[in-house]
Amino acid sequence: MCDENQLQAKYANTGYGPQFVFLDIGLPGKIAVVEPNVAFWALVDHDAVQDALAGPLIADFQRKAEDFKREMDYLRFGLKPSAVYFNPTELCNFNCTYCYLPEKMRRNGKTMTVRELCDALEHLYSYFHRTLPDDSKPQIIFHGSEPMMARESMFAGIEKFHDKFHFGVQTNASLLDDEAISFLTGHNVGIGISLDAPEAAIANNLRKNWHGKGAFDSVVKIMDKLVTYPAFNVITTATSMNVHTLPQMVDFYHDHGVKTVMFNPVRCTREGGKKLKPHNNTMTEYFCKALERTYELYSKTNQKLVIANFANVLMGIAGPTGRRLMCDISPCGGGRCFFALSALGGVFPCSEFIGFPEYHGGNLFQDDLDVILKTKPFQEITTRTVENIEPCATCAIRHFCGAPCPAEIKMLSGTVNAPSPYCKFYEEQVRYAFRVIGQGREDAYMWDGWREDTEETFNLN
Amino acid sequence: MKKERIISYRRRCLQIGTGLSHYILIVSKKARK
Numbered sequence: 001m002c003d004e005n006q007l008q009a010k011y012a013n014t015g016y017g018p019q020f021v022f023l024d025i026g027l028p029g030k031i032a033v034v035e036p037n038v039a040f041w042a043l044v045d046h047d048a049v050q051d052a053l054a055g056p057l058i059a060d061f062q063r064k065a066e067d068f069k070r071e072m073d074y075l076r077f078g079l080k081p082s083a084v085y086f087n088p089t090e091l092c093n094f095n096c097t098y099c100y101l102p103e104k105m106r107r108n109g110k111t112m113t114v115r116e117l118c119d120a121l122e123h124l125y126s127y128f129h130r131t132l133p134d135d136s137k138p139q140i141i142f143h144g145s146e147p148m149m150a151r152e153s154m155f156a157g158i159e160k161f162h163d164k165f166h167f168g169v170q171t172n173a174s175l176l177d178d179e180a181i182s183f184l185t186g187h188n189v190g191i192g193i194s195l196d197a198p199e200a201a202i203a204n205n206l207r208k209n210w211h212g213k214g215a216f217d218s219v220v221k222i223m224d225k226l227v228t229y230p231a232f233n234v235i236t237t238a239t240s241m242n243v244h245t246l247p248q249m250v251d252f253y254h255d256h257g258v259k260t261v262m263f264n265p266v267r268c269t270r271e272g273g274k275k276l277k278p279h280n281n282t283m284t285e286y287f288c289k290a291l292e293r294t295y296e297l298y299s300k301t302n303q304k305l306v307i308a309n310f311a312n313v314l315m316g317i318a319g320p321t322g323r324r325l326m327c328d329i330s331p332c333g334g335g336r337c338f339f340a341l342s343a344l345g346g347v348f349p350c351s352e353f354i355g356f357p358e359y360h361g362g363n364l365f366q367d368d369l370d371v372i373l374k375t376k377p378f379q380e381i382t383t384r385t386v387e388n389i390e391p392c393a394t395c396a397i398r399h400f401c402g403a404p405c406p407a408e409i410k411m412l413s414g415t416v417n418a419p420s421p422y423c424k425f426y427e428e429q430v431r432y433a434f435r436v437i438g439q440g441r442e443d444a445y446m447w448d449g450w451r452e453d454t455e456e457t458f459n460l461n
Numbered sequence: 462m463k464k465e466r467i468i469s470y471r472r473r474c475l476q477i478g479t480g481l482s483h484y485i486l487i488v489s490k491k492a493r494k
Contacts, residue, residue, distance in 0.1 A: 042469035052467060064471075071473065319472030438468065454472035460465075 006062050012053045018061050020053065021396045025434040032434050035061065038068035039320050039399040042460065043438045057460060064458050072399065075321050076331060076385070080131055081373065083139040083338035084124055085351045088112045088150035088157075090343045094172050096207045098239060098266045098273040100407075102355045106145055107210070110343045117153040120341065120364055121161045127369045141168040141190075143340070143351055148175035150343075155183055162187050170194075170235070172207065173222040174215045181225060190231040195219050197242045198252035206241055223256060233260035233308065239276035243283055246290040254297050254305050260447065262309045263287060265422055268408040269352050280424035287425070288432055291445070298444045306447050313426075314433040314445055316400045319454045324447075328426075329402040330386040335361075335378040347372045349381040352407030381406055384416045392419055400433075401426040 009017040012033075023032040025043070033042045033052045040061060044052045051057065090109020092099070099106065112120065121140070128138040140161075142154050148171050158167050168190030176184075176193075184191055195216075197203035204214020226232045236242070236249055246263055253261055265283055268274040287310075294305045312325045326333025335349030342354050345363045353359035359381075362372035372378070384406050386392040392403045403409070403423075406416040420426060436445055443451075 040469075040471070042467050045466040048466040057467060057469070060469075068471070318470070319474060321474040322472060323474075451472075453476070454474050456470060457473045458469070458471040460467055460469040 006065070007059070009058060009062055010054060012058055017058060018065065023396050023431075023434070025431045025438065027435045027438045030438050033057075034396045035065075035068075036396045036398055038065060038072055039316075040065075040068055041317060041434070043434060060458075060460060067457070071321060075323075076329065079337050081335075081337060081339055082128070082132060082136065083141065085143045085338060085340040086120070086140050086147075087143055087145055087341060087343050087351070087354065088117055088147050088154050090145050091149040092145040092172075093149060093174060093209055094146060094207060095210050096172075097241075098206070098237060098270075098276050100267055100269040100273060100352055100355060101145060102270075105355070109145065111150045112153050112343050114153045114156040116345075117150070117157045118160055120345065121157050121165070123364050123369070124341075125161065125164050137164070137166050139166045139168065139338075141170060143170050144172070145343075146172055146175070148172075148180065151175065151180065155180075158183075158187050158189060166190070168192065168231070172215070173219045174209075176222050178225075181222075185226075185229055188231065191226060191229065192233050192235055193219060193223060193226070194235050194237070195223065196236055196239075197245050198248045199245070202242050202245060206237075206239065220256070223258065227257040227259070232258075233262065234258055235262045235264060237264050237266050238278055238283060238287070239266045239273075240278045240282070241276060243278040243286050246286040247293045250290045250293040250297065250305060250307075254294075254301075254303065257303075258305065260306045260308050263290060263307055264309055265425065267352060267405055268421055269405075269411050270355065273408070274412070277421065280422060283422070283425045284428040288428065291432060295441065295444050304444065304448070306445070308447065310429060310433070311446050311450075313400060313429050314436060314442065315450065317430070317433050317437065318442060318446075318450075320399070322450065322454045327402065327404045329399065330392075331382050331384050332402060332404055332406060334381045334406065335373060336382045339373065339378075349378050350405075350407060352405060353377075353381075356407075380416060389417050389419055397427065397430045400430045 005016040011017045012020040018035050020033045020035055023034055025032050029046050030043050033044050089111035090105045091111055092106040147154055147169050170192040173193040196206040200216040203216040208214045266273045266276050268277050298304050312323055313328055315322045326337045340348045340351040340354055341364055345365045347361045347364055348354050348359050359377040361375040361378050386398040386403050389403055392398050403420045409418050410416045412421055
């Protein structure tokens with residue numbers, strides 16, 4: 001609770017008043033005023049700056065400051081794991097240029113048997129049954145390598161446990177035949193596929209099998225079959241080779257009726273990804289052009305294409321607890337909202353760490369999950385906060401960005417306590433998000449239902 | 462463009478705690494039913 005001195009404060013930045021910082025957001029006539037510790041913000045007209053520093057905004061903020069802090073603390077430190085990135089196999093039929101998993105693993109690795117996979121799900125169910133509320137269903141996301149290489153085991157697990165988990169599968173789509181689509185959609189399994197360009201030449205150069213052959217044409221056919229499925233999305237990994245196609249990619253997806261995509265900048269966790277990292281300025285330029293294009297198309301056609309990783313940043317500002325992806329917050333979701341399971345039973349804070357033995361927290365089949373989640377490699381990630389990173393500790397947007405991702409940062413800097421290699425890109429994304437709010441365009445960029453899934457707890461007006 | 466001279470709001474999620482990493486799909490509510 002605020003003390004009397006704080007409640008009676010008249011001014012920002014002196015005495016008991018709040019510490020507000022100013023942020024240029026590139027919107028004529030408006031600036032952002034931010035209280036970074038609790039992720040509070042206000043967009044202020046230039047001629048209203050005095051009101052923001054000495055007006056009703058101070059009193060309104062002070063009354064809610066403790067609530068904001070509690071909310072951020074819960075979001076950052078109070079959540080329990082509720083999802084698992086489940087790798088049913090180490091094998092992949094693709095050899096994508098930027099994969100974060102070691103080649104040896106993907107070529108010759110282990111695949112779980114039906115029995116092993118069901119046994120793993122049983123262990124996980126037993127854990128979540130104990131740790132989550134009864135009305136909460138944990139999520140299992142089959143992930144890769146290529147999970148469809150373990151089709152028999154994976155489908156048997158889904159069949160047996162479909163009433164105990166929400167299932168999803170992230171796949172390169174090359175092995176999704178009609179029977180598989182029918183099974184997955186029939187069991188309400190979320191389906192994410194990967195596609196990296198609107199044209200075969202670039203897409204096939206980035207994502208290809210061991211013989212160097214891509215699958216652009218067949219992936220597009222699969223995409224067309226799935227566009228009406230509500231739990232479908234596409235991931236495009238942005239690299240130096242395809243970043244310039246992001247705006248065209250928007251048109252491409254829009255034409256095909258896709259509703260949700262992610263334009264994820266490639267992680268530099270391994271050498272392949274590092275070599276393909278797009279320059280921050282280039283990434284920003286084309287990402288923002290892509291965002292602009294989604295707005296134009298939505299205005300013209302009323303058909304929305306949500307770029308979910310941006311929507312998440314926008315949500316982080318509009319309502320921090322409404323985030324659906326937990327990369328852009330510190331500590332990140334790794335090891336505290338979700339964890340990853342390898343085909344050998346190894347438990348890691350996130351899929352990004354599966355190739356790194358030093359982040360192996362234990363084995364699901366042999367060790368107690370409660371103990372695994374408290375091991376040193378897990379604690380290193382679950383206690384990584386922006387407050388311990390320079391220049392993030394004093395950055396105004398530190399809780400809208402979170403300095404992701406610890407895996408790639410560790411590989412680049414030798415420590416997790418360093419800023420993101422995409423720092424400049426995040427700065428610009430947050431500014432873009434503030435402009436969206438300043439223009440009242442949130443609904444054009446956010447997923448449907450975002451207002452219904454949230455309630456307003458503060459409004460100055 | 463909004464007309465207010467100062468815009469500030471905050472929303473709270475009604476079901477906190479379902480966060481995922483950037484590698485996955487947003488599983489829609491429709492699909493969950």
